[in-house]
Amino acid sequence: MGMMSKEVKCDLCAATGIHDGRAAVKCLLAGAKAVQVVSALYKKGVPHIGTMIQEIETWMGDHKYRAIKDFNGKLAQENIRNPNLYERTQFMKYYSSQPKRP
Secondary structure (H helix, E strand, O other): OOOOOOOOOOOOOOOOOOOOOHHHHHHHOOOEEEOHHHHHHHOOOOHHHHHHHHHHHHHHHHOOOOHHHHHOOOOOOOOOOOHHHHHHHHHHHHHHHOOOOO
């Protein structure tokens, strides 16, 4: 998300591993304009969306943000000092998650 959010001319939606407000904030910081939380709602019920919203609002308050647009994309690749770290990190995550071959 962080690598692509400023590269494409459309909004991006994060869709994996978003089960709480903290994960949603991470995606929004990376540049997602929306997050899909279907699995979280299946597991915890529709009222969980209220919990997630509260977690996001609490994080925003703790960091002095008034609106999502104020922090959306702050951690996108183009907004960090060493953008090559994104590519290196993604490379390492990809290869560390591959099954070991005998």
